[in-house]
Amino acid sequence: MRNLPHKTIERLSQYRRALLLCLAKGKTHIFSHEIAKIQHITAVQVRRDIMLIGYTGTLRKGYNIQELTDLIGIIIDSDEGINVCTVGLGNLGKAIQNYFSGKRTKLSIVASFDIDKNKVGKRYGDVECFHLDDLNKIIKEKDIKIGIMTVPAAQAADIAKKLVKAGIAGILNYTPKPVNVPNNVYLEEYDMITSLEKVAFFVKTHDDD
Amino acid sequence: MRNLPHKTIERLSQYRRALLLCLAKGKTHIFSHEIAKIQHITAVQVRRDIMLIGYTGTLRKGYNIQELTDLIGIIIDSDEGINVCTVGLGNLGKAIQNYFSGKRTKLSIVASFDIDKNKVGKRYGDVECFHLDDLNKIIKEKDIKIGIMTVPAAQAADIAKKLVKAGIAGILNYTPKPVNVPNNVYLEEYDMITSLEKVAFFVKTHDDD
DNA sequence: TAGATTGTTAATCGATTAACAATC
DNA sequence: TAGATTGTTAATCGATTAACAATC
Numbered sequence: 027m028r029n030l031p032h033k034t035i036e037r038l039s040q041y042r043r044a045l046l047l048c049l050a051k052g053k054t055h056i057f058s059h060e061i062a063k064i065q066h067i068t069a070v071q072v073r074r075d076i077m078l079i080g081y082t083g084t085l086r087k088g089y090n091i092q093e094l095t096d097l098i099g100i101i102i103d104s105d106e107g108i109n110v111c112t113v114g115l116g117n118l119g120k121a122i123q124n125y126f127s128g129k130r131t132k133l134s135i136v137a138s139f140d141i142d143k144n145k146v147g148k149r150y151g152d153v154e155c156f157h158l159d160d161l162n163k164i165i166k167e168k169d170i171k172i173g174i175m176t177v178p179a180a181q182a183a184d185i186a187k188k189l190v191k192a193g194i195a196g197i198l199n200y201t202p203k204p205v206n207v208p209n210n211v212y213l214e215e216y217d218m219i220t221s222l223e224k225v226a227f228f229v230k231t232h233d234d235d
Numbered sequence: 236m237r238n239l240p241h242k243t244i245e246r247l248s249q250y251r252r253a254l255l256l257c258l259a260k261g262k263t264h265i266f267s268h269e270i271a272k273i274q275h276i277t278a279v280q281v282r283r284d285i286m287l288i289g290y291t292g293t294l295r296k297g298y299n300i301q302e303l304t305d306l307i308g309i310i311i312d313s314d315e316g317i318n319v320c321t322v323g324l325g326n327l328g329k330a331i332q333n334y335f336s337g338k339r340t341k342l343s344i345v346a347s348f349d350i351d352k353n354k355v356g357k358r359y360g361d362v363e364c365f366h367l368d369d370l371n372k373i374i375k376e377k378d379i380k381i382g383i384m385t386v387p388a389a390q391a392a393d394i395a396k397k398l399v400k401a402g403i404a405g406i407l408n409y410t411p412k413p414v415n416v417p418n419n420v421y422l423e424e425y426d427m428i429t430s431l432e433k434v435a436f437f438v439k440t441h442d443d444d
Numbered sequence: 445t446a447g448a449t450t451g452t453t454a455a456t457c458g459a460t461t462a463a464c465a466a467t468c
Numbered sequence: 469t470a471g472a473t474t475g476t477t478a479a480t481c482g483a484t485t486a487a488c489a490a491t492c
Contacts, residue, residue, distance in 0.1 A: 039432040104439040117330035196438040223248040229405040
């Protein structure tokens with residue numbers, strides 16, 4: 027199951043969330059075209075993704091939601107769970123904190139870091155805020171594997187370096203500044219400004235015709 | 236200049252920001268491999284993107300930063316500027332508000348919407364917060380073209396419908412729930428949970444080998 | 445049975461990268 | 469000149485979609 031395409035991984039994560047909602051409504055089975063409709067993609071793509079993880083449905087009832095959900099969990103979650111931290115408790119950091127607060131068992135935010143005296147020592151969304159100076163220590167103590175960067179752009183490079191040095195395995199960078207990490211650290215970057223500029227471009231371009 | 240690949244648009248937006256920083260440092264020219272290094276991509280890709288927008292550098296000095304920046308502006312900005320609103324003034328909404336506060340001229344957030352009485356009427360990052368009930372009216376009055384959705388998942392579908400009805404041209408959806416829009420509305424969705432789960436997957440997968 | 449569905453291969457589309465001629 | 473660089477085509481890689489056999 028190593029060689030799942032990146033895009034398939036993303037969609038599996040989304041399928042699972044949609045499936046959990048269906049389960050909650052008491053639905054037991056679902057067709058590929060139903061999942062497709064929820065996600066606004068094609069039914070073929072759904073079937074192909076599901077094929078890639080080796081699950082098979084039935085012709086009459088489609089996919090068993092519980093089974094499929096469980097299998098996706100086996101594929102994308104780690105058995106033992108993964109500890110995560112956020113660095114930078116501004117609005118974005120808090121937003122992420124709240125999103126995850128108390129939700130997942132396999133993926134849990136167990137620490138946040140900031141330099142603001144008023145924040146250090148307090149709890150946000152169930153998670154204690156530590157001083158940035160303790161980053162290395164806390165990451166090791168709590169066995170944190172993933173760091174989410176929500177600091178201002180100016181500090182991005184420095185924080186990335188600190189996270190890498192502390193032995194983090196993956197970084198999710200929400201600052202608008204690309205960062206440098208060694209090959210053995212998985213890096214995912216997302217830039218809100220770029221997304222908005224992209225929307226603006228296509229809005230403009232569409233107006234033209 | 237219509238048929239620029241999506242990925243090229245995204246990178247142009249990022250090049251521009253990097254170039255502006257270089258300009259601010261007094262640099263006047265830059266080589267493709269320098270841009271590449273900042274963005275962690277290849278020099279070929281940078282040159283190809285620049286070729287696609289029809290700019291040419293010089294062999295000895297590379298690209299003129301000011302000229303290139305200006306050209307990227309001509310390509311991705313609209314002449315008249317575009318008005319934007321955020322819907323949902325939670326932490327994420329505020330984060331976005333702050334990001335953009337007072338920065339761009341071509342892309343400006345001119346309104347935000349919420350249902351919280353304590354927020355309506357106040358200003359966040361220079362932008363007035365209106366009640367959601369006035370969404371349709373304000374969008375038309377202020378000629379808002381793009382809506383950024385930062386509401387809880389449960390309200391995603393409803394807000395999207397309201398935005399579309401108000402005549403919005405583009406939506407940037409930050410709720411974890413995919414929304415439905417007609418073909419003439421440009422939709423960009425981003426899901427933080429999926430991104431984190433993706434990082435977790437690759438962290439886990441990398442551990443395996 | 446006819447119609448709807450799944451699973452899967454092959455074809456297509458889109459994006460990146462390799463290769464290299466041209467130039468200073 | 470030799471070395472570094474740009475601009476561009478062709479090849480490759482990755483992802484989506486079309487097509488369709490099999491099944492209930």
